[in-house]
Amino acid sequence: MNLFHPKQIDAVVCDYEMPGMSGGELAASIKRRSRKIPVILVSGCQSVIDTIPHMVDAAFPKGTPVAELVNRIRVLLASRRSVSQGFSRFIPLGSVLASVALGAFLIPKLWK
Template sequence: MPQKTLLCVDDEAVGLKVRKIILEREGYRVLTASAGVDGLTVFSEQEVDGVVLDYAMPGMNGGSVASAMKRTKPQVPIILLSAYLALPDSVMDTVDAFVVKGDAPEVLLSKIAELVRA
């Protein structure tokens, strides 16, 4: 089975680095971006099988990023990460799954496996 590529977008450097390590350990190829605009650039230039996207970022929040991504490649699943539990329906309707930032890594890994390997 060919290696799946994930794009992780998060303005928190430590969280991004930890997620990259965890995902690579699971066999994924991981691309990263530390801002929404950068994430959109990588998304448009690279073939990705899934996106793990932070919600609260300066400049462009995850809802805006997800919306732009879905307009260009609607088939790519997006998992939104956030410490906020109550996000607007308009944002939740744009993404394929939601994971709370404090959840164990296994929660994120199972959501990714469910969406990306499907």
């Protein structure tokens, strides 16, 4: 959580089971700081996927195709962009998601 600063992060993708803090706890902590930051959770447990959507902006089972995750992130960011001022730089989300080990990662700020 020390890395999290709402003005520098566009979205968070995390696993539900992480050392020290669950994905649900992380989502709650992020939403307390900024409800605008989309949180996308990934879990290998279907019951988590079924019960956690009220805490996150999207939930996916592990093994979901990267293209599906990228599309959902783009939709979430586009809804935020409609009230923002536009992109300042581009990040290839597919390559980020494809190369990240399980756990949590932050998507850097894409617009001013």
